[in-house]
Amino acid sequence: MEPTADPWLFTITVPGKLAVRKIHGRNGPFNVGHLVTPIGKFAVKDAMLEQYPEGKYDGEFVISYIDVKAYPSGGGFRLENRATLDSMALSGIDKLSRAEARAISNQEVDPLDEELGIQPAMPATAPPPEPAPVQASKDPLIDTTPFGVETPSAAVAASDGPDSDDAALFGLLWPLEESVKLDSTIDRRTLRAQIARLSQLGYALDFKSQLWSVGADQQAA
Structure with missing residues (x-):
């Protein structure tokens, strides 16, 4: 029997709005994003976001993978729909509203720690080291x-x-x-x-x- 294709693995280009927020953690500042598209809302933790100033971007996004990710939050675990981006073409930027900024928790796990398998050891609001x-x-x-x-x-x-x-x-x-x-x-x-x-x-x-x-x-x- 042939293996069943992974339903979460594909490539699709969609228009959307990407909210990027800068958070200060124990490794220094890092960026995380929330992407709103016609096919759903997703968290984005790709390294390409590290370059961008905080704001809300219009553009087209090439999504290559979608999965459900669990990570520590507030003494428990939080589930999020996460999209992996292959590339993106941005066309405009606005400032984040207060509601949009609050939608991205300042308790987000630093993707660097996540990649290294390090559990959060101190609040994300602590002063970042050099x-x-x-x-x-x-x-x-x-x-x-x-x-x-x-x-x-x-x-x-x-x-x-x-x-x-x-x-x-x-x-x-x-x-x-x-x-x-x-x-x-x-x-x-x-x-x-x-x-x-x-x-x-x-x-x-x-x-x-x-x-x-x-x-x-x-x-x-």
Whole structure:
């Protein structure tokens, strides 16, 4: 007998509204989303959301997987319908209303902890610690580069010069051009460090093109 196809696994493109909220947790700030579409309402925890400023976005969303997820909440467990996005094309942004912000609990589990199988150990409202910098080892026999980050600028990284940390962090993207497109498939901790560093260097995200550029307007409608 042939195996039955998984009814939750498919690819479909739907219009919708995506509310993205920034929450401060023990690993620092992280983004979660609620997606409203003609086929239902879904939680979205994809790494691609890490780049986007808080707000409500109009667009088209390519959903590749839907499942029901349970996670700790308020001493018990909460079930949510979760959608995994293959990609999205955004066309506009508005500020979240109070009701929309309240709909996304500030007790959400950080997706990074979820991926690592770590149970929440402290309230999400606690002051976030400073994220640990991503550094390359100076010992050529020890590779501490995060998984998924290639570092062709090894000579720069090993030089211990002012650009060495950035070269190790950005890998193939280094040296940075005026416009940069991040790879959301790398590990989430490194992606967050890249986003934070780009902001420090004066880059901003154009959410329509999904490019980080010097002087770009994040809130362009």
